[in-house]
Amino acid sequence: MIRNRMKEFRARTGMKQEELAARVGVRRETIGNLENGKYNPSLVLAWRIAQVFSVPIEEIFIIEA
Secondary structure (H helix, E strand, O other): OEEEOHHHHHHHHOOOHHHHHHHHOOOHHHHHHHHOOOOOOOHHHHHHHHHHHOOOHHHHEEEOO
């Protein structure tokens, strides 16, 4: 299972789901579904999201056993 801190990082920067979605090339619904744990992102999408926040992927996406 992968937990994420996307909502926390968005809140820190004052970014809305729509803005993050536009910056990484997905729909707003995709961001909402990721934040709610409905599915895990592809490696490319996780990398793009981390790039937006200028942090390593593992700061946003945490693997839990």
